[in-house]
Amino acid sequence: MKSAVLVEGVTKKFKTVTALSNVSLKISEGELFGIIGADGAGKTTLFRILCTLMLADEGRAEVLGLDSLKDYRGIRSRIGYMPGRFSLYTDLSVEENLKFFATVFNTTVEENYELIADIYTQLEPFKKRMAGQLSGGMKQKLALCCALIHRPDLLLLDEPTTGVDAVSRREFWQMLGRLKEQEITILVSTPYMDEASLCDRVAFLQDGTILAVDTPAGITGLFTAPLFAVRANDKHKLLTHLRSYPHAGSVYAFGSTVHYADSRSSISTEEIEAYLLDSELQDIKIEKIEPGIEDTFMALMKTDKENLHE
Amino acid sequence: MKEWSSFVGFVVKEFYHIFRDRRTAAILFGMPVIQLLLFGYAIRNEIQEVKIGIADLSRDAVSQAITDKLLSSGTFVLIKNLQSPAEIEGAFRSGAMSEAIVFEPASGKEIQREGSMDIQVITDGSDPNVSRIVTGYTASVVRDYLSEAATTIGAPKGVVPVPLMMFNPGLKSVYLFVPGLMALILMLVSALMTSISITREKESGTMEVLLVSSLRPIQIIVGKVVPYFLLSFINVVSILVIASLVFGVPCRGSVVLLMAESLLFIITALSLGMFISTITGSQQVAMMISLGGLLLPTILLSGFIFPVASMPLPLQVISNVIPAKWYLIIVRAIMLKGASFAVLWQETLVLAVMTVVLIGASLRNFSERLQ
Numbered sequence: 001m002k003s004a005v006l007v008e009g010v011t012k013k014f015k016t017v018t019a020l021s022n023v024s025l026k027i028s029e030g031e032l033f034g035i036i037g038a039d040g041a042g043k044t045t046l047f048r049i050l051c052t053l054m055l056a057d058e059g060r061a062e063v064l065g066l067d068s069l070k071d072y073r074g075i076r077s078r079i080g081y082m083p084g085r086f087s088l089y090t091d092l093s094v095e096e097n098l099k100f101f102a103t104v105f106n107t108t109v110e111e112n113y114e115l116i117a118d119i120y121t122q123l124e125p126f127k128k129r130m131a132g133q134l135s136g137g138m139k140q141k142l143a144l145c146c147a148l149i150h151r152p153d154l155l156l157l158d159e160p161t162t163g164v165d166a167v168s169r170r171e172f173w174q175m176l177g178r179l180k181e182q183e184i185t186i187l188v189s190t191p192y193m194d195e196a197s198l199c200d201r202v203a204f205l206q207d208g209t210i211l212a213v214d215t216p217a218g219i220t221g222l223f224t225a226p227l228f229a230v231r232a233n234d235k236h237k238l239l240t241h242l243r244s245y246p247h248a249g250s251v252y253a254f255g256s257t258v259h260y261a262d263s264r265s266s267i268s269t270e271e272i273e274a275y276l277l278d279s280e281l282q283d284i285k286i287e288k289i290e291p292g293i294e295d296t297f298m299a300l301m302k303t304d305k306e307n308l309h310e
Numbered sequence: 311m312k313e314w315s316s317f318v319g320f321v322v323k324e325f326y327h328i329f330r331d332r333r334t335a336a337i338l339f340g341m342p343v344i345q346l347l348l349f350g351y352a353i354r355n356e357i358q359e360v361k362i363g364i365a366d367l368s369r370d371a372v373s374q375a376i377t378d379k380l381l382s383s384g385t386f387v388l389i390k391n392l393q394s395p396a397e398i399e400g401a402f403r404s405g406a407m408s409e410a411i412v413f414e415p416a417s418g419k420e421i422q423r424e425g426s427m428d429i430q431v432i433t434d435g436s437d438p439n440v441s442r443i444v445t446g447y448t449a450s451v452v453r454d455y456l457s458e459a460a461t462t463i464g465a466p467k468g469v470v471p472v473p474l475m476m477f478n479p480g481l482k483s484v485y486l487f488v489p490g491l492m493a494l495i496l497m498l499v500s501a502l503m504t505s506i507s508i509t510r511e512k513e514s515g516t517m518e519v520l521l522v523s524s525l526r527p528i529q530i531i532v533g534k535v536v537p538y539f540l541l542s543f544i545n546v547v548s549i550l551v552i553a554s555l556v557f558g559v560p561c562r563g564s565v566v567l568l569m570a571e572s573l574l575f576i577i578t579a580l581s582l583g584m585f586i587s588t589i590t591g592s593q594q595v596a597m598m599i600s601l602g603g604l605l606l607p608t609i610l611l612s613g614f615i616f617p618v619a620s621m622p623l624p625l626q627v628i629s630n631v632i633p634a635k636w637y638l639i640i641v642r643a644i645m646l647k648g649a650s651f652a653v654l655w656q657e658t659l660v661l662a663v664m665t666v667v668l669i670g671a672s673l674r675n676f677s678e679r680l681q
Binding site for chain 1: 313315316318319320323326327330331514515516518519520521522523524525678679680
């Protein structure tokens with residue numbers, strides 16, 4: 001399959017900060033690809049390089065088979081870019097924003113209406129409202145419509161769901177799923193790890209370096225240590241107690257429970273329970289669980305940090 | 311054809327921005343009219359109803375005739391008959407009057423005997439502008455009297471200058487302000503507004519999206535500039551219409567030439583605004599540069615209010631790079647002196663060169679990427 005995005009050894013520095021260091025990526029056509037990373041991991045810089053708004057210091061990028069340096073104009077007219085910040089005109093109405101972006105891409109709203117119809121019908125009741133007065137979720141839907149109006153081959157969405165409520169987030173991802181069926185390649189970044197499982201493949205970005213690229217299932221497959229969900233009456237005490245256990249791997253709070261990974265390959269719940277009983281903790285419940293994406297990411301982050309410190 | 315329609319769409323969007331923001335619309339359309347009326351009515355250099363005191367120690371036909379002539383001119387109002395010169399200082403201190411005139415005892419006899427007499431004119435020097443104008447008026451009234459009375463008291467001796475103010479015999483200050491105001495408003499509308507509207511897009515992040523569109527940078531810049539170009543031109547026309555209908559300011563030269571020169575100046579100002587927006591990404595900085603770097607020099611150094619010739623040399627040199635200075639020379643020459651292009655080609659050339667340099671610098675600075 002042809003690759004929609006090809007990044008080879010891209011490095012970008014800002015004065016003293018290295019935003020991206022030696023990043024390589026390959027995204028196939030028609031993929032829904034997620035870039036997961038905390039704030040400041042370098043997601044926005046990577047997006048800006050891909051949409052040709054920034055130049056890499058080292059390495060090269062190819063978007064839709066075009067060189068990002070030489071053919072930047074060709075790339076610009078074929079991608080839909082939605083920046084992390086809300087970047088529509090707040091003093092223009094919903095309808096006017098959409099019309100404006102259609103005209104600057106030399107098209108009309110009618111021409112590609114079926115592509116956005118599904119999303120735009122939700123905005124239709126508010127089409128006379130100024131974009132600045134929309135709710136967060138509505139703003140993102142409008143921005144998505146505007147980025148889609150010229151039927152791009154590649155959609156670059158930089159943190160589209162940040163600051164959006166849970167219901168709107170779910171709806172947004174459903175829309176992305178439907179767009180994928182229209183054979184549009186989608187590259188989306190998010191700080192929410194639960195959204196990673198909704199992508200075809202994900203890349204973990206941490207401090208400008210890619211830690212892993214795989215399918216969500218493949219990513220969780222990287223996690224080999226036995227994992228337990230532990231509950232007790234005092235979560236804080238439980239955390240410190242488990243961390244001082246000599247065989248402890250990664251230990252971190254996960255909702256109301258604590259996820260505990262053991263460094264030994266085979267271990268039973270009884271052994272951990274026996275260790276915890278020595279403490280003053282009560283209502284202890286231990287359960288063996290399958291690792292999720294977040295567990296893997298935490299483990300990857302931990303080993304990455306340890307490698308750095310060595 | 312499609313490129314054209316996307317450009318038109320962009321310009322239409324700019325007009326939405328302008329008309330939906332009340333402040334912008336108010337600055338664009340309210341300011342020119344308000345400023346013109348302010349300058350035309352309230353702010354004047356002419357002096358009227360100057361309060362004077364007269365200490366007539368001579369009390370004869372000559373002193374009486376001069377007093378009558380002073381008071382009948384309408385410029386002076388007698389508020390106090392002073393009994394002795396000693397009262398003058400107190401009256402000045404209280405601010406009751408701006409000028410005192412003292413006729414020496416027996417001055418009427420003196421002029422008939424010796425052909426000359428002394429009149430002392432004392433003014434309140436704490437306001438130098440008023441003092442200077444008031445003394446000038448008084449002197450000319452006295453001169454008038456002398457020439458009229460030449461038959462009865464004998465012709466005055468010596469050289470008598472006879473001034474004539476060509477092009478503006480009444481020395482009306484509105485003639486001076488209209489060209490200056492045009493320069494000021496065009497600077498404000500064109501340079502300030504364009505630089506703010508471009509930096510606003512940079513600040514809000516919409517520039518990012520525009521750059522990643524099919525629009526070419528030149529379309530973005532020209533699209534930003536076109537609305538302000540049209541509005542500025544409307545402003546020029548309305549200022550000229552108000553100036554001529556309300557204040558009777560003439561346009562003695564060619565109106566077409568005046569319009570053409572104004573269009574050139576608008577383009578100069580627009581390219582200045584463009585240039586400012588390429589060196590900063592913040593509306594605040596753009597506004598500071600436009601106000602501090604453009605408006606103040608336009609008011610103070612262009613010759614609008616203070617004559618360039620009376621400035622210290624360093625300021626005179628600086629005034630040469632201020633586009634408004636050249637535009638002012640052009641507008642005054644066309645409107646008041648009826649000058650033709652043959653006289654003004656040098657000033658026009660200066661403006662044209664400035665414009666080309668600014669546009670070149672802006673295009674070089676405009677980045678198709680983010681810094």
